[in-house]
Amino acid sequence: MELTADGCSVEVYLLLPPGGESEVVHAAVEPGASILELGSGPGRVTHPLLELGHDVVAVDDSPAMLAHVRAETVCARIGDLDLGRTFDAVLLGSHLINTPREPDRRALLVAARRHLAPGGRLIVEWHPPEWFDTVASGQGGLLGEVAVELADVVRDGDLLSATVRYSARGRRWRQEFTCRRFALEEALTSADLFFDGWLTADRAWFAARPGRGG
Helix, strand or coil: CEEEEECHHHHHHHHHHCCCHHHHCCCCCCCCCCEEEEECCCCCCCCHHHHCCCCCEEEEEHHHHHHCCCEEECCCCCHHHCCCCCCCEEEECCCCHCCCCCCHHHHHHHHHHCCCCEEEEEECCCCCCHHHHHHCCCCCEEEECCEEEEEEEEEECCEEEEEEEECCCCEEEEEEEEECCCCCHHHHHCCCEEEEEECCCCEEEEEEECCCCC
């Protein structure tokens, strides 16, 4: 079973269907906008964006994930990325921005800012602060054919650790993670970005624009 550096199973991610992410992104950008997708995985969001008419460059640090992507790909750590080109939009999904280490979060946002064209838009999926107060072990449901359950939720100040259990086709997988609640405006400002509105009613998606430097 192939695992990425952060413990993601390539096999289970290939089974997970799109969850409406591409529609959120498509509605937030211009038709045909060029998009840099950071942390693409095997293309679960990439491929619907291509079908919606966008030119997408997919970035991931897992060659095993990128092997399944039908678009231009770049194998790199997001924080180290410098393609020397800019895009109409940069997508930072999968709650990556809730990384537990502040320097890692700033590196993600700086890399995103570096690749935004003047007037471009950063599209972000995150765990909003209220999620940390309500999430609990036992929550879950079905994503396509994959049953998902959250277990072992532990809170430590602004940190939350848990295990995601997946099951499908008689197989089981588990992935442990730790995420952090953080001050959004402060994080954006540190990367020369400013908040540009909520994209969904549950505030799980938001947009940002380049600051004075852009």
